[in-house]
Amino acid sequence: MVDTNNKYEPLTVETLAARLGSIKSITNLIGGDTSKWTVKEVGDGNLNLVFIVTGDAGSIIVKQALPYVRLVGDSWPLPLKRAFFEYHALTRQAERDPDSVPEIYHFDEAQAIIVMEFFTPHIILRHSLMAGTKHEGMAKVLGQFCARTLFRGSDLSMDAAKRKADVALFVDSVALCDITETLVFSDPYFDAERNHHTPQLDGLVAELRADIDLKVEAQHLKSKFCNNAETMLHGDFHTGSVMVTETETKVIDPEFALYGPIGFDIGMLLGNFWMAYFAQPGHASAVGEREEYQNWILGVVDEVWVEFSSEFSKLWREERTGILYEKALFEDQGHNLASEQALAHRLQHIWEDTLGFAGVEMIRRTLSLAHIAENDTIENEELRADCEARGLKLGRQLVVNRSRMNSMATVNDLARIIAKEAK
Ligand code: SR1
Ligand code: MG
Numbered sequence: 001m002v003d004t005n006n007k008y009e010p011l012t013v014e015t016l017a018a019r020l021g022s023i024k025s026i027t028n029l030i031g032g033d034t035s036k037w038t039v040k041e042v043g044d045g046n047l048n049l050v051f052i053v054t055g056d057a058g059s060i061i062v063k064q065a066l067p068y069v070r071l072v073g074d075s076w077p078l079p080l081k082r083a084f085f086e087y088h089a090l091t092r093q094a095e096r097d098p099d100s101v102p103e104i105y106h107f108d109e110a111q112a113i114i115v116m117e118f119f120t121p122h123i124i125l126r127h128s129l130m131a132g133t134k135h136e137g138m139a140k141v142l143g144q145f146c147a148r149t150l151f152r153g154s155d156l157s158m159d160a161a162k163r164k165a166d167v168a169l170f171v172d173s174v175a176l177c178d179i180t181e182t183l184v185f186s187d188p189y190f191d192a193e194r195n196h197h198t199p200q201l202d203g204l205v206a207e208l209r210a211d212i213d214l215k216v217e218a219q220h221l222k223s224k225f226c227n228n229a230e231t232m233l234h235g236d237f238h239t240g241s242v243m244v245t246e247t248e249t250k251v252i253d254p255e256f257a258l259y260g261p262i263g264f265d266i267g268m269l270l271g272n273f274w275m276a277y278f279a280q281p282g283h284a285s286a287v288g289e290r291e292e293y294q295n296w297i298l299g300v301v302d303e304v305w306v307e308f309s310s311e312f313s314k315l316w317r318e319e320r321t322g323i324l325y326e327k328a329l330f331e332d333q334g335h336n337l338a339s340e341q342a343l344a345h346r347l348q349h350i351w352e353d354t355l356g357f358a359g360v361e362m363i364r365r366t367l368s369l370a371h372i373a374e375n376d377t378i379e380n381e382e383l384r385a386d387c388e389a390r391g392l393k394l395g396r397q398l399v400v401n402r403s404r405m406n407s408m409a410t411v412n413d414l415a416r417i418i419a420k421e422a423k
Helices: 016-020 024-030 082-096 125-131 138-152 160-170 174-185 199-209 212-227 263-283 291-318 336-367 381-404 408-420
Strands: 038-041 048-055 058-065 073-077 104-108 113-117 231-233 242-244 249-251 258-260
Touching: 016 048, 024 048, 024 058, 024 104, 058 082, 082 104, 082 113, 082 138, 082 160, 082 174, 125 242, 125 263, 138 231, 138 242, 138 249, 138 263, 138 291, 160 258, 174 212, 174 336, 199 336, 199 381, 212 336, 212 381, 263 291, 263 336, 263 381, 263 408, 291 336, 291 408, 336 381, 381 408
Parallel strands: none
Antiparallel strands: 038 048, 048 058, 058 113, 104 113, 231 258, 242 249
């Protein structure tokens, strides 16, 4: 499957058919007559080329890493090896939560190409949140995806040797890990070169950068991110990494996969939902028109956490076969209550981490390099700044006060209060 003799070259719409047209695993799926192929480049992320290739028998996605950050250009080189990490993450996620991620049809490490399942008519969740569309069953799938991939990739479940080999494999993903360490945990808290923000936020940004408690807590969270290799994370689990129809939900793009704290993926996801919540007035056609939809988003947040914690608890009780909290010490001694106590403690840690990571994600998406479309597409700068400011306020509360917030209802109430505050 892996061809190491071919020198890397980026694909183009014009060259793709000639370059991939003789690969059996592809032609079997979409048809071998390449004169009938249509190729469209659709990459709207920050890093890669993404093509939809359609033949007379079907369609596929061809994703290729570029040797630099697409968002910035070739002044910021980035290793092609991220495709290798994405490939390995996808195969693991498919085992741990079947049917949640695209099937891989072909992988070429030297060309940094992954050919995978094309989800259609799915769209990127972030776009759907701007359009105000609801998705049945989505919260359940996302909560279960987090529980299954995070539990089954951890020392609570995995065979010790396999898990140590996996930690060693992903520890090489230095450049992408560095992006997260820098853009999420450091840049927002000083005037870093790549930062940018909506000018009307100048005052609030200065306040946040002078906020000692915030800076210290953000660094405690960075320390957790760097030092707590609890499980294989998706690593970039925002609403741009989820594809949806009205009834189906899929997870894509785990190229930032690494070993880190369990709360990181869920936190990033919830932080993106809360930002989408605050951005709704920027997408409403009349004042108040999105209030019901905003409530739906908060309901999703609540349900993701409920599903995550109940699935995680189920896996704890049924699949705890790793080196941590061995059943030999608990259930086998008749100490079921102690096992439940240990589970409650673990969930409490994950809860606090989740809130903290959600908070730093919300802050970085407004102050650092990579922002979110929900805010960026609000043309009226005053309105955009207003939506962003509310997100920053909740983000700050989550980072600084995460250990004092004991239920999702409390956090969602706080979001509602911040959303209603006068400018
Ligand atoms: C330079 S890459 C910027 C951001 O895009 C990715 O999706 C990650 O979120 C990263 O932080
Ligand atoms: Mg991505």
